[in-house]
Amino acid sequence: MPKMCVLEEGKICNECGECDYCDLNPFKKCDNCGRCLETGEEYREIKIDGVVLPGQQKGKHCKKQDQ
Numbered sequence: 001m002p003k004m005c006v007l008e009e010g011k012i013c014n015e016c017g018e019c020d021y022c023d024l025n026p027f028k029k030c031d032n033c034g035r036c037l038e039t040g041e042e043y044r045e046i047k048i049d050g051v052v053l054p055g056q057q058k059g060k061h062c063k064k065q066d067q
Contacts, residue, residue, distance in 0.1 A: 003013035022028040023036045037046070 005011040005013045006019050017029075020029050022030050
């Protein structure tokens with residue numbers, strides 16, 4: 001089954017890398033700095049939906065089509 005694009009519904013992933021760019025600076029690839037999560041609060045919670053182990057093609061950036 002082909003990987004599906006996480007940015008455009010129904011589109012097959014073509015490995016363009018567009019989903020890897022920073023939300024705050026669209027000219028920079030995400031380096032996990034966390035600035036997009038800063039809110040001025042003492043701490044921040046993030047819900048983890050799952051863990052992707054090496055070799056698995058599942059998750060935010062590599063959804064598989066359920067067909």
